[in-house]
Amino acid sequence: MIGHRYRDVIAVAAALAGPLLVALVLLPFRTGVSRTNLALILVVVVVAVAALGSRPAGALSALSAAAWFDFFLTPPYQSLLIHRAADVQTAVLLLAVGLVVSQLAARARRLKVITVTDAGYLARIHNTARLAQGATSADAVVDHVRRELGDLLHLRACRFEYGSLLGHPPRLEQDGGLIVGRRRWEVERRGWPEEDVELRAFGNGHFQGRFMLSPVPGERPSLQARLVAVTLADQAGVALDTAGPARREQ
Template identity: 70%
Template sequence: MSTETGAWRMLHGKHAPAHTLPLRDRLALTAGLSAPFLVALTLVPFRTSLSHTNAALILVVVVVAVSSLGSRTAGVVAALSAAAWFDFFLTRPYETFDINATADIETAVLLLVVGVIVSQLAARARRLEVMTVTDASHLARIHRTADLVQSANSADTVVDHVRTELTDLLGLRACRFEYGTLMGRPPRLEKDGSVTVGRRTWNPETDGWPEGDIELRAYGNGHYFGRFMLTPGPGAVPALQARLVAVTLADQTGAALDTSGPVRGW
């Protein structure tokens, strides 16, 4: 949003300074710079007997390992580092960045190209894995709440449960529920996951959360029962998918209130 620090911010269309990158991505960037160097240095005693093709394949494995741990940037850095140190340590003249043999030049270029392509594929696989885990987490929230709506003896139990879920899902500093009141005109989280401030549509992806608390209304069977008041936390705005899950949780709360009889505070 997310990303989002380097990786997180990139997911939200923004870039962040390196010191705000998640620890995993910072470690991957460090590994991208250092791991190819260390592996190439380890191969130096064997450079006269080890074919350049095999040496390049070993370095590609290093690039894949780095890419699977970090972002695309880390993978590209690892590919560049691998090509550079392959040239420096493993091709004649040794310990210079000159290459005399045409075959060695071709191998170095192929190492770079293959390393970059593989790093993109590995990073994409990692992102798809994260998305799958995130989707499963969202579904689990919805299922837990649906089960509670069916089994809870009190709608207040559902309200408290959803308050906790929303706080975790949206990274809120605080969340409270107001029964049957519509005081003031705070920013509102809409059914489509967008945010409105007054009559203006607010773009949370580019502008962040608006100032103050944000209301998320709970309706049941077309009737308004109350609203969650969301106090945003300091992190990035959650992705649209998470905001749509929040709307679904509010609707489930409304359904629970609709079947519970008279609502407290009315």
């Protein structure tokens, strides 16, 4: 118990100091590197803190990263004001993506699985969050996620089905595991099964539909990739839930 408390204290300290120190290191590059890339570097710090500590520590580090990004890396510098709309959007996305991936990292630590730190995976989450924030249609987000899943998991095809669940296909779970029938399927050892796999999309706790993944038999997507796939599907679910009943009845 004392060990856990000590680790939580360290995580809170890292949540406060880590983003600040990294923001200071990035100061010389703030005019030569895009602010989106600077924000992604800070997201990696958020993930590291969440992997070390708890969900609150991850959330605190996301808030700290957004604040120091605003203060040091967006003009006017040394101010919490932001003049450019694009910088406002980047700061908001940094906070949103930081919160999402920090919760994912904390969940991964609790499940004793690998955390998502790959820059390419983080960029997929960031780009989807950016689209979800600005899209006028939830269908655009769903279509974007469908393409991302196809590329991320090296699928033959991917489609989205609205409405209720039919049948009992293999299912990709929230922890990145795969259930075939009632048993866990070892993807790393056996690869994908031959039939289509469902990935359910939830928005604010409400089932919105499912992505049907048509895998290449024998492909072995990493646990990191599968966790990112689950996160992308939930982002589509949130977009659908925000669109409201009118969209779901179409």
